[in-house]
Amino acid sequence: MESQLMWTPGLAIVAVAVICVTHLIYRWRNPKCNGVLPPGSMGFPLIGETIQLIAPGYTLDLPPFIKKRVQRYGPIFRTSLLGRPIVVTADPEINNFIYQQEGRSVELWYLDSISKVFKQDGEARTTAGGVIHKYLRSITLNHFGSESIKQKLLPDIQRYVNKVLHQWSKQPSVEVQRGTLAMLYDFNAEKMFGYDAEKSSENISDSLITLADGFMAFPLNIPGTKYHKCLKAQKKLVNMLKGLVKERRQANSTAARGDFLDQALRDIDNEQFLTEEFVVNLLFGILFASGSVSGSLTLMFKLLADNPSVVRELTAEHEAFLKQREDPQSPITWEEYKSMTFTIQVVNETLRLSNALPFLLRRTVKDVNIKGYTIPAGWTLMVANSALHLNPDTHKDPLAFNPWRWKEQDQYSISKNLQPFGGGARQCAGADYSRVFMAIFLHTLVTKYRWTKVKGGEICRSPILKFGDGIHISFSEKA
The missing domain is CATH 1.20.5 (Single alpha-helices involved in coiled-coils or other helix-helix interfaces)
Known part of the structure; x- marks a missing residue:
């Protein structure tokens, strides 16, 4: 007892x-909801379904995390990642609705683990609305928009791409995803703040590649993990940018250079929200994002290697307009770029299949009601824009590489059915620049170089597009 x-x-x-x-x-x-939540599972407490999200999938199709749940629950479902409630939508109609709600019922957002990468002095600036967003878009378009491309960037891109391909031709082979990342980061850093990869003691592209490699890794911040290395690279890069900004401002010579950093520093006197810290964050964020088409460029090599008929038509197109020139060695003009009909079709098709940004994130600032469901205020929205690109009702045989599918489509249809850079007010300001860069890369490749795939090419989404051990290409200059 x-x-x-x-x-x-x-x-x-x-x-x-x-x-x-x-x-x-x-x-x-x-979870509490003033209505009906979309179907789905919240996974385990604290980690949710994070492990399932980052599990690799070896396909060009939708990431397995999204595809399995779409099959089970439909095109809109709920889940949880790193303890944060999330609604995922793979419905193009809902996605467009969300894009249009920017600044009303939704705002730009990042997962906490991603926000941490962008933190400075304990503060994360990963959302920007109203005046700040307008400024960010304006300064980006001013230096990387269509007018800047027409006036000065076209020959600079061609010069840099040719320089990089020439360097690659002197090596036995090149792992092209790492190579294209370095090319994009170094060139964009040159245009933004005068960085010279050959003279600088800081290797910006190495830091950014390390950061990119751990960006979507499981956020376990202990030595040896990819995420830990990612945060160390972020800290190193931010410190370098802080030093650069202070040095440039103290030199009081901003009017002489006319680059991205000069404008941002001049604007500090006119925009209340601008500070040196904000300029550092601006440089860091835009520079990091500028490597997003590396996956598309890398996939392009695999697609071309598997489709020699596309290479033949590309080569014929570029050789034809070279023959029409008085000087075949002169830089590409804007008119010539616009005449690259088949090249632009290849770029469109590569962007459609690569889905370099497999989803975009937003956060609800108030309850959102759509198609009978309620998404509570404060929840994260994961917009799977890749679902539009791989929808068989929109694109026949969606996993096939078929540049000719864009031949008869007008500009309205293309913009409606191809959104690799997002949509609505938040569509990437560097969209035109990325397309031009890919087209100039193709032009230089097929007119001046021969190349063969040496090894690799296994596709891996986790959920960002990667290629197993990489795609290794051997280059040689044409006689």
Whole structure:
């Protein structure tokens, strides 16, 4: 009897604990909502379904995390990543609705693990609305928009691409994803703040590649993990940019250079939200994002290697307009770029299949009602724009590489059915620049170089597009 009485308080504590844990699990799996939540599972407490999201999938199709749940729940479902409630939408109609709600019921957002990469002095600036967003878009378009491309960037891109391909031709082979990342980062850093990869003591592209490699890794910040290396690279790069900004400002010579950094520093006197710290964050964010088409360029090599008829038509197109020139060695003009009909079709098709940005993130600032569901305020929206590109109702045989599918489509149809850079007010300001860069890269490749795939090419989405051990290409200059 005494023994039974001794155990009674212990059993009571255990019972209370079990009830509390059960209640917490129930609340976790059944979040509060002033309506009907989309179907789905919240996964395990704290980590949610994060591990399933970053599990690799070896396909050009939708990331397995999204495809499996679309098949189970439909094109809109709920989940949880790193303890944050999320609604994923693979419905093009809902996606367009969300794009149009920018600044009304939704705002730009990043997962906490991603926001941490962009933190400076404990503060994350990964959202920007109103005046700030207008400024960011304006300064980016001013230096990387269509007018800047026409006036000065076209010959600079061609010069740099040819320089890089020439360097590659002197090597036995090149792992092209790393190579194209370095090319994009170094060139864009040159245009933004005068960086010279050959003279600088800081290797910006190495830091950015390390950062990119751990960007979507599981956020385990212990030595040896990709995420830990990512944060170290971020800190190193931010410190370098801070030094650059202070040096440039103290030199008081911003009017002489006319680059991206000069404009940002001049604008500090005119825009209340601009500070040196904000300029550093601006440089870091735009420079990091500028490597996003590397996956598309890398996939392009695989697609071309598997489709020699596309290479033949590309080569014929570029050789034809070279023959029409008085000087075949002169830089490409804007008119020539616009005449690259088949090249632009190849770029479109590569962007459609690569889905370098497999999803975009937004956060609801108030309850959003759509198609009978309610998405509560404060929830994250994961917009799977890749679902539009791989929808068989929109694109026949969607996993096939078929540049000719764009031949008869007008500009309205293309913009409606191809959104690799997002949509609405937040469409990437560097969209035109990325397309031009890919086209000039193709032009230089097919007119001046021969290339063969040496090894590799296994596609891996985790969920960002990667290529296993990489795609290794051997280059040689044409006689």
